[in-house]
Amino acid sequence: MLVSVIGKQPNQKASHPDGTRWAVKPGVGDHHTTLTKRQHTKTVMSGESKTAKSRFQDVERRHEKDKADMELRFKEGTPTLQDFKWRQRLQDRKRHEEEAARRAKALQEEKEQEMRDRQMSEERNHRQKVEARLAGVHELLMENLIVQKRRGGQE
Secondary structure, three states: OOOOOOOOOOOOOEEOOOOOEEOOOOOOOOOOOOOOHHHHHHHHHOOOOOOHHHHHHHHHHHHHHHHHHHHHHHHHOOOOHHHHHHHHHHHHHHHHHHHHHHHHHHHHHHHHHHHHHHHHHHHHHHHHHHHHHHHHHHHHHHHHHHHHHHHHHHO
């Protein structure tokens, strides 16, 4: 059965209103990667799919086993080319994580230094304002004193 879609050729894919993609005509187009709506529903509803957590745990277990096997082969002196590549990748990842930690620490120290500098600058500005006010008050007092002396001298 051919579904007519305006502006689409019969062998192109169309989007369902809910956003999922489905084949316009079964067996036409990129049918290796495209499931019909019915096939997708059957796959999801069958309950065969694992939860993300169990899938992650499976990968972690397999990763640990592969790592142990690799280390054993290195101890025995029979590493494979894949072992060398894998070991290099592990070392690169470790080095990258250390560099990232160093950069994060440097960035944190820089932020703390900026905060200290800003606080010192605010304190210095406040002190200057207070000193300016005191100088202004002192100046006014001196002017008043001079004026009072003049008045006292005139009388």
